[in-house]
Amino acid sequence: MASTAYTRPSKPPGLAGERRPAARLSRELGRIEPKKLGIGLVAGCCLALLTYISFARLFAIYSPVFESTSLVMKNAPPASTAVPSTESGTVQQKIELEDEKDVVEDPKEPSFPEEERKVEEKEEETAVTKPSGGGDAAETKIICDENGVDEGFPYARPSVCELTGDIRISPREKTMFFVTPSAAGAAALDANGEKKIRPYARKDTFLLPGVVEVTIKSVPSAEAAPACTRQHDVPAVVFSVAGYTDNFFHDNTDVMIPLFLTTAHLRGEVQLLITNFKPWWVKKFTPLLKKLSNYEVINFDKDEEVRCFRQGNLGLYRDRDLILSPHPTRNPRNYTMVDYNRFLRGAFGLPRDAPAVLGEKTSARPKMLMIERKGTRKLLNLAAVVAMCEELGFAVTVAEAGADVRGFAETVNAADVLLAVHGAGLTNQIFLPTGAVMVQIVPWGKMDWMATNFYGQPARDMQLRYVEYYVSEEETTLKDRFPRDHYVFKDPMAIHAQGWPALADIVMKQDVMVNVTRFKPFLLSALDKLQE
Ligand SMILES: *[C@@H]1O[C@H](CO)[C@@H](O)[C@H](O)[C@H]1NC(C)=O
Ligand SMILES: *[C@@H]1O[C@H](CO)[C@@H](O)[C@H](O)[C@H]1NC(C)=O
Secondary structure (H helix, E strand, O other), rough: OOHHOOOOOOOOOOOOOOOOEEEEEEHHHHHOOOOOOOOOOOHHHHHHHHHHHHHHHHHHHHOHHHOOOOHHHHHHHHHHHHHOOOOOOOOOHHHHHHHOOOOOOOOOOOOOOOHHHHHHHHHHOOOOOOOOOOOOOOEEEEEOOOOOOOOOOOOHOOOEEEEEEEEEHHHOOEEEEEEOOHHHHHHHHOOOOEEEEEEOOOOOOOOHHOOOOOEEEEEEEHOOOOOOOEEEOOOEEEEEEEOOOOOOHHHHHHHHHHHHHHHHOOOOOEEEEEEEOOOHHHOOHHHHHHHHEEEOOOOOOOEEEEEEEEEEOOOOOOOOOOOOOEOOEEEEEOOOOOHHHHHHHHHHOOOOOOOOOOOOOOOOOEEEEEEEEOOOOOOOOOOHHHHHHHHHEEEEEEOOOOHHHHHHHHHHHOOOOOEEEEEEEHHHHHOOOOEEEEEEEEOOOOOHHHHHHHHHHHHOOOOOOOEEOOOOOOOOOHHHHHHOHHHHHHHHHHHHHHOOOHHHHOOOOOOOOHHHHHHHHHHHHHHHHHOO
């Protein structure tokens, strides 16, 4: 059955090269109920790990949110994406031409800084023209992280380079000139002293050709580089907003969370340069960009200057989609999704850090927000569900997420419970007050992996209380499309085995009609959680 389809026999379960400790993996597994995983967990830990990994691999190469088959087909990765990656821990290439000096940081992080800005480390950064090689404050180094692998999340390790030294960014030439007087640092670069990166924070072979390629080019002396027309005292971060942006899930997973991860510790003292610049996108996320950077963003596609910096990043660090884990180089400050939530509240001025506590003096009704889907995976008996929720004591609002991010963020932040059918709208959980409840209705078709990894685990990581409701075959419109003895019902994993086109056409396209009798205990549980 399913387990054979998902198990790759050759992969040892040791995860030797993995930096994510196995303990964490098993903890995650432990949270997935075997019944729901529906596969051979009983066969033991090793098989479970294998299955988990290959399960992950199957889904993770796709964006979770695309619905129409044509879009999805375009998104289909080449077969080679699923290359087994036995050996490949990150190859961190770290070249230091001179003594590495610690970047001064506030040890009190990781909570996102609201308070004072630290400026004391600026002194040597202003020494832009100081020749390096002098052995004192000047240093020249390049660190690239480009071969990282996260099992099951092949897109989650985009290439990033961090440069320190004499950096001259010439957008017109799509080049970051890097003055390296000694030849010593060449290991991070190719034979021509170059490194080319498409700086979109999702390593997706389908997307990357559409991302502007930026070259780091090492030159032996300042004279060999273009002359600076602008000096900057703060680090540069060059990144792209091409790709799946304007889908709210991807706006967060591919740009805003990576940008937060990469720059939050700089407390606004960073210059952002955006390639594949989309004015409407930048406008939409301006409150967040302003919170991360005290300077106007630069349109890398149009800029005519040669901008000089002492530090610069090409690309962004990222982790899993709405999940952040500590990592010595990618997330050294151990930011969590709770930090990201706090950052969003700060940027949008969202007032609520915690949900209403029930059972105390207040007689206010808990507020429930239902996010309505209009295309696929509609909740057909929304009115009946609303009626029952009101009967149970909730004050219900039904809304559809729109283009006004701040407006919708306020609506979500006002809620104590967020309820929606699986889909990108659930990403709005990032605006809930910590401790609120999220209810995910998971459609038919063994969507466990996606439900868990895209929304369920993130909810837990954001310290939300999480309730999931798996619809039965009685509650899906697939029963109007397929006979009950069809594999869609008898063996849903067979749909997955056919790959994304089948999933998109069957699993993603159903609507649901929940049985309110069956659903009621789940809503009561949501109420209970608000009383805990
Ligand atoms: C981040 O977490 C690791 C353990 O996962 C710990 O060793 C390290 O000290 C933490 N760093 C910070 C800045 O808290
Ligand atoms: C609804 O769920 C209840 C409780 O699980 C069950 O007894 C009932 O048969 C279901 N109704 C329908 C129409 O399936």
